[in-house]
Amino acid sequence: MKMLSRTRNSAVRCLLLYHQQTASSKIYKRWKSNVVGFIGLGNMGIPMAKNLLKNGYQLIGYDISANRMEIFRQESHGSVQTGNTLQEVVANTEAVFTMLPECTHVLSAYSVLLESSKKNQVFIDCSTISPDTSKKVAEMVESKGCKFLGAPVSGGVVGAVNGTLTFMVGGDKDTLVAHQCLFNAMGSRTIYCGNHGSGLIAKICNNMILGMSTVAVAEAMNLGIKLGLDPKLFASVINTSSGRCWASEVNNPVPGALENNCPSNNEYKNGFKADLLLKDMNLGKTLANNSHVPIPLTDKTVEMYNALSSKGLGDKDFSVVYKYLKDL
Numbered sequence: 165m166k167m168l169s170r171t172r173n174s175a176v177r178c179l180l181l182y183h184q185q186t187a188s189s190k191i192y193k194r195w196k197s198n199v200v201g202f203i204g205l206g207n208m209g210i211p212m213a214k215n216l217l218k219n220g221y222q223l224i225g226y227d228i229s230a231n232r233m234e235i236f237r238q239e240s241h242g243s244v245q246t247g248n249t250l251q252e253v254v255a256n257t258e259a260v261f262t263m264l265p266e267c268t269h270v271l272s273a274y275s276v277l278l279e280s281s282k283k284n285q286v287f288i289d290c291s292t293i294s295p296d297t298s299k300k301v302a303e304m305v306e307s308k309g310c311k312f313l314g315a316p317v318s319g320g321v322v323g324a325v326n327g328t329l330t331f332m333v334g335g336d337k338d339t340l341v342a343h344q345c346l347f348n349a350m351g352s353r354t355i356y357c358g359n360h361g362s363g364l365i366a367k368i369c370n371n372m373i374l375g376m377s378t379v380a381v382a383e384a385m386n387l388g389i390k391l392g393l394d395p396k397l398f399a400s401v402i403n404t405s406s407g408r409c410w411a412s413e414v415n416n417p418v419p420g421a422l423e424n425n426c427p428s429n430n431e432y433k434n435g436f437k438a439d440l441l442l443k444d445m446n447l448g449k450t451l452a453n454n455s456h457v458p459i460p461l462t463d464k465t466v467e468m469y470n471a472l473s474s475k476g477l478g479d480k481d482f483s484v485v486y487k488y489l490k491d492l
């Protein structure tokens with residue numbers, strides 16, 4: 165029932181968009197009839213791709229890991245196709261999403277997948293990478309006569325599952341408008357940030373806050389609990405006081421502090437890997453160093469995540485910083 169009403173809502177949104185766009189531009193495409201490619205079926209990619217499926221799109225998925233492809237096929241109950249190569253996905257789709265870990269993965273994937281691109285095909289990269297890498301990928305894509313949007317996301321795995329991600333988009337605005345229905349299937353907000361790379365500046369600066377606020381909640385809760393406070397009671401105090409933030413209210417780093425299925429309640433599994441947060445904080449450091457802007461708290465947070473990663477915790481959700489501090 166829920167799925168049906170989501171599909172109907174998306175269809176209504178698409179219809180509204182159609183009316184807006186036929187009035188303002190002729191570039192509208194009926195995406196419902198087109199096949200979408202999804203490359204990178206990790207913690208974020210699988211739930212995002214599943215939301216495209218739920219909203220009525222046909223999908224071809226691909227991941228370099230056979231295991232992730234198998235998980236995707238199982239979770240989609242056979243209603244999805246998977247490709248054998250990047251080129252195969254691109255050759256058989258109209259719009260292609262990429263959701264890959266780091267700059268190197270995105271560059272190497274695009275240098276291969278563009279071999280089978282078609283003129284005017286649209287590529288949307290949702291990975292968090294450096295703005296400069298995103299601009300380079302945009303050039304590669306546009307040199308093939310195709311279109312590119314850099315559209316990193318916020319909202320975590322929970323937002324990906326619930327279809328409530330925020331997209332921060334850089335690139336050509338008309339291309340975004342023409343493909344808004346695809347974004348609506350996976351998120352609740354799409355914010356146009358400006359030229360290529362601008363969405364990534366917003367995303368990276370946001371994640372600097374995410375890392376720092378998570379360390380702040382972990383540090384304060386570790387002290388309060390060591391001084392005798394009950395984790396659940398203390399979390400409820402913070403969440404009705406001035407310390408309240410996403411890290412305390414949604415992704416609390418202390419096991420048992422919240423009654424939701426955040427990673428700390430699941431041995432820090434299936435969330436946003438600490439090594440990926442470290443990657444984002446380092447991207448922030450590079451942007452700040454290049455523009456001579458001081459970021460003392462980010463520097464300290466990076467030190468902490470480097471230490472945590474060298475203890476073998478880099479694959480856990482980044483809220484594992486609480487466990488790291490507790491065990492020091």
Ligand code: NAD
Binds near residue numbers: 204226228292
């Ligand atoms: P992940 O490591 O779980 O998934 C990445 C997937 O990409 C893996 O399954 C990997 O096998 C696959 N991959 C790597 N190279 C590939 C290639 N050449 N071709 C095809 N597949 C390839 O990472 P994730 O958590 O899904 O994050 C993906 C991106 O989204 C990262 O840039 C991350 O920073 C960003 N992000 C993550 C979250 C989160 O909460 N997990 C939130 C917002 C943004």
